[in-house]
Amino acid sequence: MKKKLIIALAVLLTVGMLVGVTGCSRGGNNGEVVELTFAHPFPATHHHHTGIIMPFVEEIEEKSNGRVKITVHPGGSITTGTSAIDDITSGAVDMTWTLQGYTAGRFPLTELIEAFDHFQSAEEATETIWGLFEKSEAFREEYSDYKVFNMYVTDIGDVYTANKPIRTPDDLNGVKLRSASPMVDRSLARFGAITAGMPMPDAYDNIDRGVVDGLATGASAIPTYKLHEVLNYATEGMNLYVSPQVMAISWDAWNKLSEEDQKLFETIGGKALSIKSAKLYDELHADGVKAMKEAGMEVHELSPAEKAAFVEKAATVVTEYIAELEAKGLPGQEVYDLMIEIRDSLR
Numbered sequence: 001m002k003k004k005l006i007i008a009l010a011v012l013l014t015v016g017m018l019v020g021v022t023g024c025s026r027g028g029n030n031g032e033v034v035e036l037t038f039a040h041p042f043p044a045t046h047h048h049h050t051g052i053i054m055p056f057v058e059e060i061e062e063k064s065n066g067r068v069k070i071t072v073h074p075g076g077s078i079t080t081g082t083s084a085i086d087d088i089t090s091g092a093v094d095m096t097w098t099l100q101g102y103t104a105g106r107f108p109l110t111e112l113i114e115a116f117d118h119f120q121s122a123e124e125a126t127e128t129i130w131g132l133f134e135k136s137e138a139f140r141e142e143y144s145d146y147k148v149f150n151m152y153v154t155d156i157g158d159v160y161t162a163n164k165p166i167r168t169p170d171d172l173n174g175v176k177l178r179s180a181s182p183m184v185d186r187s188l189a190r191f192g193a194i195t196a197g198m199p200m201p202d203a204y205d206n207i208d209r210g211v212v213d214g215l216a217t218g219a220s221a222i223p224t225y226k227l228h229e230v231l232n233y234a235t236e237g238m239n240l241y242v243s244p245q246v247m248a249i250s251w252d253a254w255n256k257l258s259e260e261d262q263k264l265f266e267t268i269g270g271k272a273l274s275i276k277s278a279k280l281y282d283e284l285h286a287d288g289v290k291a292m293k294e295a296g297m298e299v300h301e302l303s304p305a306e307k308a309a310f311v312e313k314a315a316t317v318v319t320e321y322i323a324e325l326e327a328k329g330l331p332g333q334e335v336y337d338l339m340i341e342i343r344d345s346l347r
Contacts, residue, residue, distance in 0.1 A: 034256050035069045036249070038095035039078035039087070041199060046224055047284055049074050052150075052277050053097060053247075059268050064261050070095065081199035089145040094253035097150075100244045101181025102199065107142050108325055109335045110244055113153060114183035115321075116314040117239040122218075122285075124346055125242040126152040126278035130271050131342035138331050143246070147254045149269030150247035152277040154218045155285035157184070157241045158234070160227065161214030162207055165298060166235040167306055169313045178203050178215035184241045186321065188216065190313045204230060216240055219288030220281050228295035236289065237302035238310055245277075 038057065042049060049072075057070045073079075079087045084098035085106060100107040101114070110129075119125035129151055132139045143151075157180065159166050166172055173192030179185050185195045196212050200221060206212050207230040214231060222228055247269070254262065292299050302310070318336070325332025 033067060033069050034253075034261070035071070036094040036253055037073065037078070038070050038097075039073040039084075039093040040097040041076040041079060041081040041084060041201065042074060042097070043201065044074040046074070047220070047280065048097070048245075048277065051280050052273070056150075056268060056273060060261075060264060063264055063268070068257065068261050068264075076201070081201075088248050088250050091250040091252045093250070095247070095249045097245065097247045099180070100246060101184070104182050104197070107244075108328070108330060109136075109139050109142055109332070111181065111183040111321070112318070112332070112336050112339055113244050114181055114241040115318045116187040116241065117311055119153075119156070119239075119242050119343065120347075122153050122155045122242060122278040122281040123275060124343065126274050127346050128339055128343045129153060129244060130274050132335065132339055135342075136335055136338055139335055143248070146248040146250050147265075148246055148248045149265050150273045150277060151244070152274040153242040153244050153281075155220045155242070155281040155288075156239055157216050157218045157243060158236050158238045159214065159216055159240065160222065160231050160235070160292075160297075161233045162231050163213060163233075165233040165300060167300060167302070169310055175214070176212045178206060178212050178217075180216055180241065180243050183317075183321070184216055186317050187240060187314050190317060191310065200225060203227065207231065218243070218281065218285060219292065220284035222288045223291040228292050228297055231292075232297055234289070234292050234297050234299040235302065236299060237307055239307075247273075 038053070040049070040053075053072060057072060060068050060070060079093055079096060081098055081102040084096045085103045087093045088096045100110050113125060113129050119128070133143070133148070133151055159172070159177065161175065164171065164175070166175070169191040172188065174194065176194040176196060177188060178198050179188060179195035188195050196206075198206060200217070203215050204225055204227060207214060207227070215227070219234070219236070222231070249265070257265070289299060322332040322336055
């Protein structure tokens with residue numbers, strides 16, 4: 001009898017130890033797996049989906065020991081480019097990736113990043129935008145409705161057309177282009193272009209049907225969306241803009257995570273993931289130019305004199321926009337000055 005009692009106690013002790021070990025491996029999520037939905041409007045073949053999002057998701061799941069499970073829904077099946085910010089704010093989806101420019105007027109201070117001819121690379125602009133996010137409370141306020149874990153910009157944007165080459169500002173007069181955001185609209189308007197806002201996945205059909213004559217984008221997007229099939233001319237070196245993008249998680253979903261798993265998001269994500277995203281775009285810009293040439297597109301690199309003509313036409317866009325921000329009570333000049341200070345410190 002005494003022997004049986006000892007054996008029973010030993011079994012109970014072993015079970016208790018196993019439960020304790022299992023509980024420790026689950027961290028602070030009360031022993032439950034946190035399941036999250038990550039929805040975005042871009043195709044599953046997009047390089048950011050395959051090169052950034054999926055590796056991030058897999059690393060979170062691996063390093064959380066399965067405590068966090070993220071199901072990714074690409075291609076606009078759940079959210080669209082224009083609704084993603086509202087969906088993440090309301091908690092309709094747990095996580096998303098989108099462009100700030102898709103929701104006009106929602107990120108007025110962020111739009112300063114898109115000013116004509118301000119950055120030399122996606123990496124430089126991403127270091128700058130992350131610096132603004134860290135140092136400017138007013139800038140950070142634009143993102144207070146959710147938790148940001150990646151903020152970066154795409155490669156340098158230029159102009160790509162179907163029916164005519166663009167060498168001078170006058171060449172753009174009356175040309176209708178898909179534009180990325182209101183700030184890009186402002187710059188293109190100085191050259192006489194007519195702009196139309198639309199998500200990138202819609203650009204191919206609209207160019208093919210003649211709804212627009214081309215688009216403003218980074219060269220990295222040309223092979224991604226097979227735009228070389230409907231375009232014939234590329235103008236490189238205009239340095240029209242860089243396009244901010246954001247990956248975020250709703251506060252409801254964030255608060256479901258344990259402190260340990262929140263730290264994982266901030267370690268794997270944050271500035272490190274942002275710079276990784278930017279470097280990928282810089283690398284793919286060169287690949288995009290190569291793909292255009294191989295497809296038979298005429299690729300023209302603006303000469304210094306040709307570039308100067310565009311710079312002169314767009315000269316007052318930023319100062320006028322800052323004045324509009326200040327009139328609305330926003331610290332446009334302060335944020336712009338900080339942006340330039342951060343950028344110049346990187347050169």
